[in-house]
Amino acid sequence: MRACRLLVPCALLAACGPSTRDGATVDAAGGGSGSSNVDAGKCEEVVDVVFVLDTSSSMDFVLTKLDAQIAQVVTAANMVAADAHFGLIPFQDNSVLDSTGSMGVVHTTAASLQTAFKYYRDTFTANNRNPGDGPSGPTTQNPICEENSLDALYAAAATFPWRDNATRVVILATDDTFLERADNYGDRDGDGLTNKTDYPREGNYPAARTMTETVTALREAKVRVFSFSRITQPNILERCGTGRRLPWASITDGWTTPYKSMPPIPMQTDGANYDLDKVKNGTLSLAETINNVVLDSHCNPIIL
Ligand SMILES: [Ca+2]
Numbered sequence: 266m267r268a269c270r271l272l273v274p275c276a277l278l279a280a281c282g283p284s285t286r287d288g289a290t291v292d293a294a295g296g297g298s299g300s301s302n303v304d305a306g307k308c309e310e311v312v313d314v315v316f317v318l319d320t321s322s323s324m325d326f327v328l329t330k331l332d333a334q335i336a337q338v339v340t341a342a343n344m345v346a347a348d349a350h351f352g353l354i355p356f357q358d359n360s361v362l363d364s365t366g367s368m369g370v371v372h373t374t375a376a377s378l379q380t381a382f383k384y385y386r387d388t389f390t391a392n393n394r395n396p397g398d399g400p401s402g403p404t405t406q407n408p409i410c411e412e413n414s415l416d417a418l419y420a421a422a423a424t425f426p427w428r429d430n431a432t433r434v435v436i437l438a439t440d441d442t443f444l445e446r447a448d449n450y451g452d453r454d455g456d457g458l459t460n461k462t463d464y465p466r467e468g469n470y471p472a473a474r475t476m477t478e479t480v481t482a483l484r485e486a487k488v489r490v491f492s493f494s495r496i497t498q499p500n501i502l503e504r505c506g507t508g509r510r511l512p513w514a515s516i517t518d519g520w521t522t523p524y525k526s527m528p529p530i531p532m533q534t535d536g537a538n539y540d541l542d543k544v545k546n547g548t549l550s551l552a553e554t555i556n557n558v559v560l561d562s563h564c565n566p567i568i569l
């Protein structure tokens with residue numbers, strides 16, 4: 266992957282123009298392999314980063330940590346290239362493209378992202394309310410453990426206003442796998458109906474996309490997916506408190522293990538996966554990891 270970093274920017278020199286790029290010291294500080302060669306290119310990509318975040322109840326620690334660390338991420342991204350853009354797509358059994366940024370769906374400051382993280386944590390995470398339903402949507406939803414990361418990723422690829430000349434990165438956090446169309450996240454018992462009202466209450470949350478459709482959309486949009494997910498199964502005390510569709514052994518599927526024999530999403534998008542448990546126990550810094558993947562992705566043509 267690294268070897269190619271020099272080749273394609275050279276081909277794009279005419280488009281990139283002759284002006285210099287001052288990111289050499291930033292790259293060197295980041296310690297990425299091959300960084301000594303970076304300033305040989307004239308790449309002038311901007312940075313677009315979209316957070317695709319599982320806001321279900323077990324994931325509140327990620328919102329809390331991101332709230333505390335996002336200022337470092339915004340600062341670092343703007344050092345890689347000025348005018349970094351950020352987006353936010355919270356999801357549980359459905360998702361929404363957040364529009365509370367300084368430019369609508371585009372956030373440019375840590376402050377508006379912090380406000381958004383708090384809002385989703387307090388209004389959705391705390392009430393088992395699905396982000397796509399809005400703040401007055403039904404509470405105590407989420408009858409099975411799988412979460413709809415797949416449609417949230419599709420929305421990231423298809424609806425975020427990625428800039429033409431942007432390094433495009435998705436940072437996803439979740440602790441479970443996902444379902445495909447024509448399953449329904451609200452159909453607790455899998456009988457094809459969503460009409461049971463006893464706990465955990467059913468609701469109509471159909472999966473809209475398939476794994477193949479979503480990966481295709483991400484690849485066509487040249488978006489790398491970097492996920493934070495669990496590598497190991499939770500013990501019985503840590504488990505999601507409802508039933509699930511797929512076996513516990515499947516929680517890694519699509520992130521670090523194949524999903525129905527298809528390679529994991531980070532692998533198919535030239536991204537990577539990081540261990541969410543290390544984030545939780547404090548041995549892996551979200552901000553440092555995000556800053557490194559942004560730096561390593563910048564002006565580094567995606568290899569598919
Ligand atoms: Ca969950």
Ligand SMILES: [Ca+2]
Pocket residue numbers: 357358407408409410411412413450
């Ligand atoms: Ca769910």
Ligand SMILES: [Ca+2]
Pocket residue numbers: 451452453454455456457458459460461467
């Ligand atoms: Ca049902």
